[in-house]
Amino acid sequence: MTFKKWIKSLIFFEILMGMKETMKHFLNYRPITLEYPHVKKSLPDNYRGMLGLLRYDDGTEKCVGCDLCEAACPSRVIRVVSAEVPGEPTKRYAKDYDMDMTRCLFCGLCVQACPVDALGMSQEFEWAVYDKRHLQLNKQQLLAIGDRAFPEREKRLEFQHPNVAYFNVSFKDIPEKEC
Numbered sequence: 766m767t768f769k770k771w772i773k774s775l776i777f778f779e780i781l782m783g784m785k786e787t788m789k790h791f792l793n794y795r796p797i798t799l800e801y802p803h804v805k806k807s808l809p810d811n812y813r814g815m816l817g818l819l820r821y822d823d824g825t826e827k828c829v830g831c832d833l834c835e836a837a838c839p840s841r842v843i844r845v846v847s848a849e850v851p852g853e854p855t856k857r858y859a860k861d862y863d864m865d866m867t868r869c870l871f872c873g874l875c876v877q878a879c880p881v882d883a884l885g886m887s888q889e890f891e892w893a894v895y896d897k898r899h900l901q902l903n904k905q906q907l908l909a910i911g912d913r914a915f916p917e918r919e920k921r922l923e924f925q926h927p928n929v930a931y932f933n934v935s936f937k938d939i940p941e942k943e944c
């Protein structure tokens with residue numbers, strides 16, 4: 766052991782350095798407590814809060830009932846019951862769409878899996894409830910969250926991408942096969 770190391774161990778140098786940092790923060794103390802709920806912290810843009818279902822600008826639900834979100838969810842939060850759009854056999858929608866938010870990990874995999882961006886993560890986090898059955902949300906509740914959190918809505922997919930319009934038309938618009 767060198768003389769310098771011996772002196773350092775004698776005066777407990779590492780402990781002194783640690784105490785120096787502690788005292789620095791102690792003397793420069795500034796309260797960071799917010800008076801919640803009167804004052805709320807601003808959240809980052811990519812904050813993952815309560816999930817919501819989105820609509821197009823004409824009010825149509827974006828969800829096409831494809832079940833991909835249900836398949837992607839690692840916690841089995843989502844239950845989708847898909848059905849044909851009445852009178853349009855090539856189109857489907859979610860007849861029922863439920864989420865058991867007591868199980869959600871807020872991982873965002875369902876949002877990534879959705880092919881039509883029908884799901885979004887809002888910045889809502891004040892969802893403490895006395896009865897956890899209130900966290901089992903149905904389609905109307907999820908649409909209401911989407912309406913609140915995402916007031917800016919996209920145009921319908923067929924108006925954004927003309928190619929999609931061709932594949933997404935009902936049977937009556939498909940040209941007949943030549944015999």
Ligand code: SF4
Pocket residue numbers: 837838839840841842843868869870871872873874875876
């Ligand atoms: S955020 Fe994750 S855990 Fe929650 S519903 Fe979506 S996929 Fe499931």
Ligand code: SF4
Pocket residue numbers: 827828829830831832833834835845859878879880881882883884
């Ligand atoms: S939310 Fe998206 S992934 Fe889930 S069923 Fe609807 S369209 Fe499919």
